Amino acid sequence: MSPRVTPLPVCPQSSMNLPPDKARLLRQYDNEKKWDLICDQERFQVKSPPHTYIQKLRSFLEPGVTRKKFRRRVQESTKVLRELEISLRTNHIG
Known part of the structure; x- marks a missing residue:
């Protein structure tokens, strides 16, 4: 009951x-x-709301990155974009 x-x-x-x-x-x-x-x-708890991923992506826009750091940033930003995609699919916006 x-x-x-x-x-x-x-x-x-x-x-x-x-x-x-x-x-x-x-x-x-x-x-x-x-x-x-x-x-x-x-x-079920949301890992992070969509705006969190936007802030992370903005941090990748900093100039003056070496080739090694650039490659790592591309991998990290790709991961963040995948997480943002999942967050946007699973959370109603509006």
Whole structure:
């Protein structure tokens, strides 16, 4: 049996980061189903929000890089771009 859910004010920290159509669907669920979804959501934590990756990419724009450092920066920036792609796919923006 699930504990009784008491409605709390919505704040960004408790948001499930859903697009509007999914939020409408969520409102139609009963409280037990919502509680299950909240418990599942707590197990999943976003590694980093998209803006974190943008800041990392900006750091690669510094001038005066040697050939060895340039090669390493290309590899690192490629990794950051892959992580940004995943973050943008898994996090609703807007």
